[in-house]
């Protein structure tokens with residue numbers, strides 16, 4: 001049995017769906033959200049982590065991170081909370097490449113375990129998988145990891161922490177569109193496969209010695 005650990009943006013789902021769909025939804029809501037939740041301990045902690053002087057300055061920092069697609073944990077925490085509300089209100093939909101839902105269902109049915117490791121917070125991962133166009137994929141997933149509970153995606157230590165939960169690293173297969181993430185997973189003893197999807201930002205980058213696929217149909221765990 002293999003545990004297949006999934007990156008989201010560029011791997012299960014298009015970068016456009018995250019940036020145009022989710023980022024555009026969060027952007028105008030960050031300021032009002034900070035104002036409305038100014039007494040919430042997690043929001044206060046996020047503001048302290050950003051180190052900005054007040055909500056307006058924090059929003060400038062957050063928008064700058066979004067412009068550069070910086071996967072900063074305070075941003076991901078706030079985005080995740082806003083997106084979770086958007087999904088609950090029926091205002092957001094998730095995108096998965098067409099090959100993904102059938103592959104996840106087949107792997108799960110064959111007895112493989114599925115987990116997610118994304119820079120997007122767990123609070124956004126769950127509704128994203130829960131709102132696939134053809135049904136709830138979250139029921140197939142038994143492990144959810146982000147930069148808070150595992151750590152940065154380009155550091156081997158994060159994959160070691162995940163393996164401490166999921167088990168033998170040689171039975172963990174990480175799928176990602178980012179070579180540096182695959183390098184970190186391999187350094188922690190994981191199996192890896194690079195996902196090079198035509199039209200995605202990393203479609204032409206070198207993947208070093210990692211096996212490469214263009215769709216999940218080519219993966220046989």
Ligand SMILES: CSCCC(=O)C(=O)COP(=O)(O)O
Pocket residue numbers: 007008009010018022071076079117118119120121124125128153
């Ligand atoms: C639905 S999860 C939100 C996606 C996101 O915010 C993100 O940064 C995805 O990055 P990934 O690590 O999955 O490439």
Ligand SMILES: [Mg+2]
Pocket residue numbers: 007008009010011176177178
């Ligand atoms: Mg990615």
